[in-house]
Amino acid sequence: MNIVVVIKQTFDTEAKIVLKDGQIDPSGVSLVINPYDEFAIEEALRIQKKFGGEVTVVSCGGPRSQEAIRTALAMGCDKGVQIDETALESVDEYVRAEVLAKAISEMPYDIILGGRIAVDDRSSQVAVRLAEALNIPSVSSVVKLDIENNIATATREIDGGTEIIEVPLPAMITAQKGLNEPRYPTMPGIMKARKKELKVINPADLGVSDLSAKMKVQNYSLPTPRQGGKKIEGEPAEAARELARLLREEAKVL
Amino acid sequence: MNFALTEEQQMVQDMARNFAEKEIAPYVEEDEENHYYRREILTKMGELGLLGWSIPEEYGGNGMGWMEGVIALYEIAKVHTSWRLSISGNCWGPAMTINEYGTPEQKEKYIPGLVSGEYVGSFAITEANSGSDVASMKMTAEDKGDHFVLNGSKMWISGGHTSDVGLVYAVTNPGAGAKGISCFIVDYNNTPGIERIPIHTKFGMWPAPTSELVFENAIIPKENLLGPLNGGFKICMWMLNNTRMGCATGAAALSAACLEGAVQYANERTQFGQPIGKFQMIQQQIAEMKLEDEAAKYLVYKAAWLKDNKLPSQQATSMAKLYACNAAVHAANLAMKIYGSYGYSTEYPCARWLRDAKQFETLEGTSNIHTMIVAGIELGYQPDR
Numbered sequence: 027m028n029i030v031v032v033i034k035q036t037f038d039t040e041a042k043i044v045l046k047d048g049q050i051d052p053s054g055v056s057l058v059i060n061p062y063d064e065f066a067i068e069e070a071l072r073i074q075k076k077f078g079g080e081v082t083v084v085s086c087g088g089p090r091s092q093e094a095i096r097t098a099l100a101m102g103c104d105k106g107v108q109i110d111e112t113a114l115e116s117v118d119e120y121v122r123a124e125v126l127a128k129a130i131s132e133m134p135y136d137i138i139l140g141g142r143i144a145v146d147d148r149s150s151q152v153a154v155r156l157a158e159a160l161n162i163p164s165v166s167s168v169v170k171l172d173i174e175n176n177i178a179t180a181t182r183e184i185d186g187g188t189e190i191i192e193v194p195l196p197a198m199i200t201a202q203k204g205l206n207e208p209r210y211p212t213m214p215g216i217m218k219a220r221k222k223e224l225k226v227i228n229p230a231d232l233g234v235s236d237l238s239a240k241m242k243v244q245n246y247s248l249p250t251p252r253q254g255g256k257k258i259e260g261e262p263a264e265a266a267r268e269l270a271r272l273l274r275e276e277a278k279v280l
Numbered sequence: 281m282n283f284a285l286t287e288e289q290q291m292v293q294d295m296a297r298n299f300a301e302k303e304i305a306p307y308v309e310e311d312e313e314n315h316y317y318r319r320e321i322l323t324k325m326g327e328l329g330l331l332g333w334s335i336p337e338e339y340g341g342n343g344m345g346w347m348e349g350v351i352a353l354y355e356i357a358k359v360h361t362s363w364r365l366s367i368s369g370n371c372w373g374p375a376m377t378i379n380e381y382g383t384p385e386q387k388e389k390y391i392p393g394l395v396s397g398e399y400v401g402s403f404a405i406t407e408a409n410s411g412s413d414v415a416s417m418k419m420t421a422e423d424k425g426d427h428f429v430l431n432g433s434k435m436w437i438s439g440g441h442t443s444d445v446g447l448v449y450a451v452t453n454p455g456a457g458a459k460g461i462s463c464f465i466v467d468y469n470n471t472p473g474i475e476r477i478p479i480h481t482k483f484g485m486w487p488a489p490t491s492e493l494v495f496e497n498a499i500i501p502k503e504n505l506l507g508p509l510n511g512g513f514k515i516c517m518w519m520l521n522n523t524r525m526g527c528a529t530g531a532a533a534l535s536a537a538c539l540e541g542a543v544q545y546a547n548e549r550t551q552f553g554q555p556i557g558k559f560q561m562i563q564q565q566i567a568e569m570k571l572e573d574e575a576a577k578y579l580v581y582k583a584a585w586l587k588d589n590k591l592p593s594q595q596a597t598s599m600a601k602l603y604a605c606n607a608a609v610h611a612a613n614l615a616m617k618i619y620g621s622y623g624y625s626t627e628y629p630c631a632r633w634l635r636d637a638k639q640f641e642t643l644e645g646t647s648n649i650h651t652m653i654v655a656g657i658e659l660g661y662q663p664d665r
């Protein structure tokens with residue numbers, strides 16, 4: 027079984043986000059594999075253990091995304107592909123999905139795995155767009171996955187419960203927390219990662235007809251810092267009245 | 281000269297940090313309180329290759345060396361100092377020494393289990409009446425032809441009562457001092473005549489077991505002699521020059537933990553209408569901690585680099601150990617002051633830091649002993665090895 031995992035390098039979830047000239051400043055921030063993508067990597071390695079085949083990890087990103095790919099290789103993936111985003115003028119989910127689709131369509135694949143969401147822009151779009159571009163079915167937010175006779179049985183989270191979906195392979199599956207517990211890269215794994223193939227692709231060479239982003243970010247802003255609490259003094263009845271007034275007039279929630 | 285970590289070292293650091301945060305941090309307070317040694321952490325470390333530094337791959341080594349080892353140990357010890365002992369106790373102590381001095385049979389038989397975490401390792405030098413003066417040890421190993429008989433007792437042995445395989449130093453030529461000591465590999469699970477008594481009165485390092493080992497006519501097979509007969513003192517000094525890195529790295533990591541905690545607290549705690557970090561005297565304390573922490577870390581890296589490059593490292597190791605220990609004790613002391621009354625409460629980690637810091641001044645050569653080594657080498661009284 028040939029397995030492709032699409033991963034994204036994101037900020038460490040504990041990183042402090044700083045805006046510089048209206049853009050997110052990545053300097054000095056430690057970068058990690060998007061946590062949901064780690065579930066996808068783990069699942070890929072488990073599928074491989076059961077069915078054999080090769081696991082190729084593909085990431086669309088800047089030069090530092092190679093670190094994320096190497097970590098995936100250290101965890102046990104066989105080959106890495108970086109689609110070098112620096113060559114692109116602007117990127118959005120459309121562009122990423124298109125270049126990923128083109129690159130993946132040239133490799134053998136029976137299943138594609140990815141994270142349910144990237145913790146940075148939280149768009150949850152690339153994986154489903156990718157499936158669409160490749161014209162394969164996709165199942166999102168999967169917490170359990172079984173494969174038999176080229177059919178994937180995926181349990182996914184829905185509001186208030188779960189849903190079980192069967193799809194023929196090849197299919198795109200996105201991982202939700204709970205799917206598995208991702209392994210750590212072992213020390214020998216880290217040593218082996220260096221010797222594994224990591225191919226860098228220039229997106230311009232992929233022959234995607236339209237590489238212009240369809241979406242433009244107007245503005246980034248940080249959440250307003252939390253204000254201190256307010257204590258309402260006075261008699262209970264009076265204080266309750268004051269609270270109701272504040273909720274209506276200031277907080278505007280009533 | 282390059283201060284950056286390599287890509288692999290960066291991955292080792294990330295992995296070890298991640299591992300320590302997920303597998304060790306959740307149990308720190310519970311295990312402190314119960315003086316509990318969580319054996320499965322060692323198993324996990326072994327499985328992930330965290331016990332196989334500078335060991336040939338044929339015996340299960342991880343293909344990496346000293347620098348990567350100290351980087352990993354640092355992250356682990358920063359979360360819980362007691363766990364610094366795991367790498368010394370298994371890898372840099374017994375496994376590495378057997379790899380250096382052992383026969384092919386000994387290496388094959390003992391190293392893989394020490395590196396995989398199947399065994400808890402240990403090394404026993406100290407006795408009730410023999411500490412810094414190693415050559416004054418009294419435990420005897422009598423040659424009985426096809427085996428040795430060990431009699432006497434060892435004191436303060438890390439891992440002692442939990443240990444599966446360890447090195448034990450004993451006198452094989454009484455009266456010959458340093459020239460009459462030999463090193464033995466002891467299989468604790470299959471050697472009758474050894475009583476192991478846990479020591480429960482330690483000031484700190486509570487989740488790290490320490491024991492007294494009493495040998496009474498314990499029979500050790502001939503083939504378990506490590507290195508030449510009466511050559512044990514040299515082996516012991518060679519080993520200590522490695523295991524001391526566990527102390528040096530652990531101490532540097534502890535000072536970093538104290539600094540991180542103190543910085544966070546100084547930024548959060550407000551008095552007189554401003555964060556206490558704004559007070560010049562707190563800044564003085566933070567600056568001292570930062571300086572010593574940074575210096576300690578780079579002394580550790582330097583010693584590791586010398587070892588990886590097979591250069592004399594004894595003075596560098598002693599400097600790293602001595603300096604990092606002082607930094608740790610100072611940092612723990614300052615952290616407790618900066619945290620104020622909360623620092624004195626067991627709700628916060630300051631008390632643990634201070635307890636754990638104090639070990640470093642005694643273990644693996646007291647501060648006095650390391651001062652003597654540094655000066656002795658500097659003055660040309662002894663060679664750097």
Ligand SMILES: Cc1cc2nc3c(=O)[nH]c(=O)nc-3n(C[C@H](O)[C@H](O)[C@H](O)COP(=O)(O)OP(=O)(O)OC[C@H]3O[C@@H](n4cnc5c(N)ncnc54)[C@H](O)[C@@H]3O)c2cc1C
Nearest residue numbers: 403404405406410411412436437438642643644645646648
């Ligand atoms: C928690 C813990 C774990 C340990 N683990 C192990 C272990 O795994 N294996 C093992 O073999 N040992 C172990 N030890 C023992 C440790 O290595 C010894 O405690 C250490 O070597 C010091 O010996 P001592 O305690 O007998 O002190 P002593 O040697 O009696 O020293 C007492 C004081 O005299 C000073 N002093 C001694 N000689 C001189 C000198 N020549 N010049 C100046 N000052 C001097 C010392 O610096 C110290 O301040 C452990 C100890 C502890 C507390």
